[in-house]
Amino acid sequence: MMRRLYIPQDTTARAVGADRLVKAWEKEREIEIVRTSSRGAFYLEPLVETDGPHGRTGWPNAAERDLSRILRGEGGTPIDTIPFLAGQTRVTFANAGVTRPLSLEDYRAHGGFAGLEAALRLAPEKIIEELSISRLRGRGGAAFPVGRKWQAAYETHADRKYVVANADEGDAGTYCDRMVMEGEPFRLIEGMLIAAYAVGATSGYVYCRYEYPAAARALREAITILTGAGYLGEGALGCNARGGGGFTLEVFVGAGSYVCGEETALLQSLEGKRGVVQPKPPYPAVSGLYGKPTLISNVLTFATVPSILARGGAWHASLGTEHSKGTIALQVGGRVKQPGLAEVPFGLTLEEAIEEFGGGMATGARFKAVQVGGPLGSLFTKAGLTTRICYDEFAQAGAILGHGGIVVFDQETNMVELARHFMAFTADESCGACTPCRVGSVRAREILDGFVQGRGRPGDLDLLADLGETMKQASLCGLGQRAPYPVLTAIEHFRKEFR
Amino acid sequence: MSSLAQILSHAKGRAPNILKTLLAVQSELGHVSPASVPDIARALGVTDSEVAGVLSGYPDLRTEAPGRYVVRVCQGESCVANHCGRVLKALEKKLGVGLGETTRDGRFTLEKVYCVGNCAASPTVMIGEDVHGRVTPEAAETLLKDCR
Numbered sequence: 001m002m003r004r005l006y007i008p009q010d011t012t013a014r015a016v017g018a019d020r021l022v023k024a025w026e027k028e029r030e031i032e033i034v035r036t037s038s039r040g041a042f043y044l045e046p047l048v049e050t051d052g053p054h055g056r057t058g059w060p061n062a063a064e065r066d067l068s069r070i071l072r073g074e075g076g077t078p079i080d081t082i083p084f085l086a087g088q089t090r091v092t093f094a095n096a097g098v099t100r101p102l103s104l105e106d107y108r109a110h111g112g113f114a115g116l117e118a119a120l121r122l123a124p125e126k127i128i129e130e131l132s133i134s135r136l137r138g139r140g141g142a143a144f145p146v147g148r149k150w151q152a153a154y155e156t157h158a159d160r161k162y163v164v165a166n167a168d169e170g171d172a173g174t175y176c177d178r179m180v181m182e183g184e185p186f187r188l189i190e191g192m193l194i195a196a197y198a199v200g201a202t203s204g205y206v207y208c209r210y211e212y213p214a215a216a217r218a219l220r221e222a223i224t225i226l227t228g229a230g231y232l233g234e235g236a237l238g239c240n241a242r243g244g245g246g247f248t249l250e251v252f253v254g255a256g257s258y259v260c261g262e263e264t265a266l267l268q269s270l271e272g273k274r275g276v277v278q279p280k281p282p283y284p285a286v287s288g289l290y291g292k293p294t295l296i297s298n299v300l301t302f303a304t305v306p307s308i309l310a311r312g313g314a315w316h317a318s319l320g321t322e323h324s325k326g327t328i329a330l331q332v333g334g335r336v337k338q339p340g341l342a343e344v345p346f347g348l349t350l351e352e353a354i355e356e357f358g359g360g361m362a363t364g365a366r367f368k369a370v371q372v373g374g375p376l377g378s379l380f381t382k383a384g385l386t387t388r389i390c391y392d393e394f395a396q397a398g399a400i401l402g403h404g405g406i407v408v409f410d411q412e413t414n415m416v417e418l419a420r421h422f423m424a425f426t427a428d429e430s431c432g433a434c435t436p437c438r439v440g441s442v443r444a445r446e447i448l449d450g451f452v453q454g455r456g457r458p459g460d461l462d463l464l465a466d467l468g469e470t471m472k473q474a475s476l477c478g479l480g481q482r483a484p485y486p487v488l489t490a491i492e493h494f495r496k497e498f499r
Numbered sequence: 500m501s502s503l504a505q506i507l508s509h510a511k512g513r514a515p516n517i518l519k520t521l522l523a524v525q526s527e528l529g530h531v532s533p534a535s536v537p538d539i540a541r542a543l544g545v546t547d548s549e550v551a552g553v554l555s556g557y558p559d560l561r562t563e564a565p566g567r568y569v570v571r572v573c574q575g576e577s578c579v580a581n582h583c584g585r586v587l588k589a590l591e592k593k594l595g596v597g598l599g600e601t602t603r604d605g606r607f608t609l610e611k612v613y614c615v616g617n618c619a620a621s622p623t624v625m626i627g628e629d630v631h632g633r634v635t636p637e638a639a640e641t642l643l644k645d646c647r
Contacts, residue, residue: 042619172575256559272516
């Protein structure tokens with residue numbers, strides 16, 4: 001009897017051996033291998049699944065020798081019973097691990113295009129109203145109300161408008177955008193199509209980072225498929241009903257600059273220039289790419305839009321906390337037992353995220369600190385773990401949620417070296433447009449070099465604090481404004497180590 | 500492999516996109532030689548300094564030919580938390596080069612990278628386009644052996 005095996009083709013699944021399994025097993029006569037996306041329970045990868053009596057059955061951390069066991073049905077775990085997955089509220093990642101990334105048939109069978117179809121039945125104003133009701137905020141880090149951004153792009157009149165997806169997912173510790181692009185690229189494109197129709201844009205770009213070759217490939221193939229199927233291209237789908245021009249989409253690959261994740265620098269880069277941050281206003285929604293109104297949002301934001309249109313703004317607003325609506329894709333990692341992606345409504349505490357999803361500390365590791373929100377995010381100690389994961393409580397703590405990255409550090413981490421690492425990152429990545437960031441980051445790194453080499457001087461910590469305040473107040477973009485936070489919170493919580 | 504002139508002939512006649520052109524040159528020739536800047540500028544109808552500015556503005560644009568295998572050790576926070584410094588040290592020792600350097604036989608270039616999105620399987624080493632996860636210092640040395 002032919003048996004079907006589902007094996008993810010996600011980059012992380014492949015990085016821990018999924019391709020090796022495929023290579024070893026593909027010649028076996030009695031099996032058919034189907035490459036799916038990953039469920040995001042990466043600690044279980046490579047996770048091989050079969051069709052069971054009640055949904056899929058999984059064999060975590062499968063090795064080549066496990067094939068006969070899998071075929072006999074020995075020792076598998078029903079996927080539904082895995083607490084890491086069962087405890088989540090999967091919306092944007094509902095199909096993760098289930099469908100084939102580039103199968104239009106699978107996408108349609110699992111709710112694909114329901115949002116677009118709903119949107120095309122509405123007038124653009126009504127779509128924007130639905131987004132405002134949903135109270136969706138940008139998922140890239142700045143958390144700007146999405147409805148307001150779309151309204152601004154809609155209201156600005158121009159002969160040409162653009163929709164741009166920011167796929168420059170540079171915050172270390174995060175990969176949810178990569179999972180969307182590799183695992184369900186149609187969802188991102190569906191969100192962009194809805195946006196294009198709502199604001200009247202006829203062309204768009206996905207700006208994908210250089211470090212994500214597999215994501216860029218998947219997107220390009222998805223664009224070809226959707227163009228063939230009449231969703232994309234000039235005159236397609238009657239999208240942009242007012243202009244009748246359809247929507248063309250292109251993937252643009254960057255070249256490794258972190259600051260290009262900042263929207264104005266990204267648009268400069270998309271024009272082929274050096275990625276340098278521009279002062280705002282004007283905002284991109286008014287004057288963006290080539291001076292035209294440009295709706296630019298993070299990948300995850302666009303990927304959230306289809307479900308909002310399909311299920312209604314009020315449904316989205318029913319999830320989460322008072323000012324943080326919907327779900328957040330937490331990427332719990334570092335020295336925890338169960339690194340992976342957890343999509344949950346806003347509002348659980350950091351401790352719950354680390355314990356319930358992260359599974360607590362890895363073997364032999366003791367908790368020292370946790371950083372939330374990428375390389376510019378603040379550090380928390382045990383005392384901060386009661387903080388609820390939502391925009392308000394993080395703002396009150398002077399912290400950011402960023403792109404949902406939660407990285408746990410253990411007792412072997414040297415906080416002085418870590419602080420130096422953070423500032424060296426900013427010094428490397430500063431675009432140089434403003435002095436506080438360009439010069440401040442280098443000076444701060446030099447001071448921290450001193451501490452690393454054990455020659456910190458009295459007054460150095462005050463100097464760092466002073467420099468940090470200046471960078472926070474006077475830098476042009478989030479890079480310089482946020483760069484002092486991980487360093488200053490490291491000093492605040494671990495002052496004794498800075499000698 | 501195309502010549503610089505051939506690559507530039509494709510870039511002509513459109514709105515000049517310097518970054519895209521430089522990436523096309525790098526993809527064909529392996530790197531962008533600073534000596535080629537004036538030719539690229541002329542083909543695109545922009546100034547030399549505009550091209551040089553873009554070339555120096557992006558870490559992933561190379562001005563020198565790399566080794567046959569580019570080995571990139573991730574320095575993202577999740578990899579740092581998982582003590583990727585130990586992996587880097589093992590690779591430096593094995594290859595006898597530091598970050599940004601190429602082995603004398605031209606086989607390996609060792610570099611750092613800030614996050615490749617493989618954070619849930621840290622530490623990460625990327626060789627060419629292949630991503631490797633949960634890399635121990637010992638496993639890193641084995642990865643080098645597999646490069647032929």
